[in-house]
Amino acid sequence: MGFFTDTSVCIGCKACEVACKEWNLVPEDGLELTAMSYDNTGSLGASTWRHVAFVEQNKPLGGQQAHQPHEDLDVLALAAQGSATPVADAAITPTTPGTPTPDGRTELRWLMASDVCKHCTHAACLDVCPTGALFRTEFGTVVVQQDVCNGCGYCVPACPYGVIEQREGDGRAWKCTLCYDRLGAGQEPACAKACPTDSIQFGPLDELRERAAERLARLHETGVPDARLYGADPDDGVGGNGAFFLLLDEPEVYGLPPDPQVTTRDLPRMWRHAGAAALTLLGGVAAVCTLTHRRSR
Template identity: 45%
Template sequence: MAIPMQATPVATPTGAAQPIEPAAGSALTPPGAFDAVPMGFFTDTTVCIGCKACEVACKNWNGLPADVVALSGNSYDNTLHLNGENWRHVQFIEQFSDDRADGRWLMMSDVCKHCVHAGCLEVCPTGAIIRTEYDTVVIQADVCNGCRDCIAACPFGVIEINPVSKTAMKCTLCYDRLQSGLQPACSAACPTASIRFGTIQELQEAATARVEQLNAQARDAGRPEDAYLYGADDSLLGGLNSFYLLVDRPEVYHLPATAKLPSQDLPAASALGVGGAIGLAALGAVSFRKRRMDSFAEAARDGRGEEGGRGEDRGEEAMGEER
């Protein structure tokens, strides 16, 4: 059993602490819970040290099974990707020259993005995936039936089936802790404040200040100003409630540069299908008409129009007898 960790302040680059205090409770939240405002994570990848405390804290609090220990050969990363058992994943990206004389490490603790427009929530046919009062996205394990459409719908590769519950699972942003006024286990455990928890508004302000700080340092040192925010604004799926500060292209961190909602192409695809069905039905009707006209023409050519008609009737009768 994990020891509940109390809410801690969000440290900003300027040192000004933004306290996160549990509210007294409201119509939407139980007593002691945070106010029902959009909340999430800001992950500053430049201060991640790859300690994996977030992975451990997440597994500990959420009772997730341990992985089978195996060396992947992919740097220090043996988790490899997010799935139903690993709701946090620390990436290790080695960028070195061939002689390894020059280079750098990039590390990033990845998690569900809790998209403002969430593809998984859209496609879920059971209503198992819900949006909470904190604007986060949660899969209700007691409703999910394992159709796995959410896995295919998530553009970030976050969700997979948990082999124990046999339902789709991912980060809940510690919904249970939020309802008790506790910050998520991962951000509480992060020793460098790489993972920061707070209201989206606070986090966006802190993130913007941090980008300015880093780029100012780079400018002063004559280095490229490469720090930027990924998912902080509404250009990516309406905004990500878990957004990142990156210093290289998104693809380097295994993140898509763009993403679409699964429903985006449904109207066009449906229109093509409906058009195709109408077109084929029309072809079928034309084909019937041609068959009938050919039949009449043949009967007229043979000079036995009436006989032909009776012949068709006879054929029908014969078929009736066959039945």
């Protein structure tokens, strides 16, 4: 199970952030503007399990057409009725790059995206945890058990996305659990439940990947050539993500690494080399002991 986040229909409402905090009792994390546009959280962390990024770009719209106020209301009305497809089609319409907005501007667009822990298929945080506090659930997600975590912090630098963090004054590692308790009760995660435009979609990963591929093809057909999937490929550096995204620009624009790699990928080779070195050392010690014993005789 996992998330597919379609950033092309994200409206930046932050309902996901609020729902995540309310359900998981995540502490508030500042509530102050960070000088990063309307982004008041900045990045994922121990007290920010969902982070809505606001990216203001000085570039042509390139297929994204600004809505008149009444059009925005129509989109939200469709979302409130539970219709995902009309909202998705309404949010992106074919236009010629440089089409002026209602106030005459042609060089400004907003990109919004709700980021979360990626729940990697090959999760380095699992590899380095010495206590077993991090474990893979029956849903394929990665969860931290706070009552087992000893606060060593090994998982923090191991994460290729910089998601995991130790909470100040607590010391233990915290991150998104993909609402493990809700999944066990047959419910969808709180953030997906609260999203008014179905930007955050939850379900079996195979189905989500098919849906994402269809959505991507539709965007390309309607004049959004920069649209791309991020984290959906099982052959990437982390074996594919349990939370993947449809982006409208390069990953770096959203603060995501362009080519993430599992940070423990070299561990098997390192252990083999360490084992060979240990055997060589033991062989040398044995040889010295044998030689010494012969001389003493």
